[in-house]
Amino acid sequence: MNIILHEPEIPQNTGNIGRTCVATNTSLHLIEPLGFRLGEKQIKRAGMDYWDKLDVTRYINFEDFKEKHPDAKIWMATTKAKRVYTKVNYSENDYIMFGREGGGIPEEILVDNEECCIRIPMADEIRSLNLANSVAIVLYEALRQTGFKNLAKEGELHNLSWR
Numbered sequence: 001m002n003i004i005l006h007e008p009e010i011p012q013n014t015g016n017i018g019r020t021c022v023a024t025n026t027s028l029h030l031i032e033p034l035g036f037r038l039g040e041k042q043i044k045r046a047g048m049d050y051w052d053k054l055d056v057t058r059y060i061n062f063e064d065f066k067e068k069h070p071d072a073k074i075w076m077a078t079t080k081a082k083r084v085y086t087k088v089n090y091s092e093n094d095y096i097m098f099g100r101e102g103g104g105i106p107e108e109i110l111v112d113n114e115e116c117c118i119r120i121p122m123a124d125e126i127r128s129l130n131l132a133n134s135v136a137i138v139l140y141e142a143l144r145q146t147g148f149k150n151l152a153k154e155g156e157l158h159n160l161s162w163r
Contacts, residue, residue: 001026001090001142003135004074004097006062006105009035013101015051016132022050024143025150029095030058031065062109069095074116077138078104079128081117088118090142092149101131 003026008014014036021028038058059065066072074095075088090096099105110117120129120137128134143151 001092001139001146002029002072002095003027003139004029004031004065004095005100005131006031006097006109007033007035007100008131009101010131011036013131017135018054018056019050020132020136020139021055022053024139026139027055027057029065030056031062032058032060034058035100074113075138075142076105076110076113076117077119077134078110078117079119079122080104080107080110081119082114083118085118085120085138086141090145092146094142096135096138096142098131098135104128 001024003017003021005014005017005028008030014030014034018028020026059068072095073091073093074097075085075090076097077085078099097105118138120134122129129137143149
């Protein structure tokens with residue numbers, strides 16, 4: 001699975017998303033400009049000690065991404081979509097794209113890809129959810145649909161045993 005962040009602005013969100021990507025064997029694709037430097041301590045703090053394990057690639061713009069991944073199936077998360085994120089069929093090599101915290105994915109991109117736009121249902125009074133939370137919500141649905149491939153399905157207690 002792949003997550004795309006289009007022009008992310010807040011380093012803590014990107015750090016949290018990076019940690020989620022490491023935990024789920026998901027690649028992270030960052031489309032510039034970024035609202036921060038990747039070496040900032042806020043990213044490392046949010047991503048904890050997992051950032052060096054992250055499969056992350058940067059692109060100068062969306063066109064650069066498309067040139068390097070011409071056949072990518074991209075689901076675009078936006079509050080403006082008609083289709084709910086649970087009503088699509090994800091494949092394990094899909095890309096799920098999220099826009100910047102202050103404005104989302106540019107409408108110029110969305111209008112050309114309406115059939116690939118998805119949204120998370122929420123109350124009318126709310127503009128949007130936190131970016132890191134949104135990524136986790138949609139990513140885990142995609143992983144559920146694809147059988148949580150290559151992810152641990154059982155946990156162990158630290159000090160005791162299950163009965």
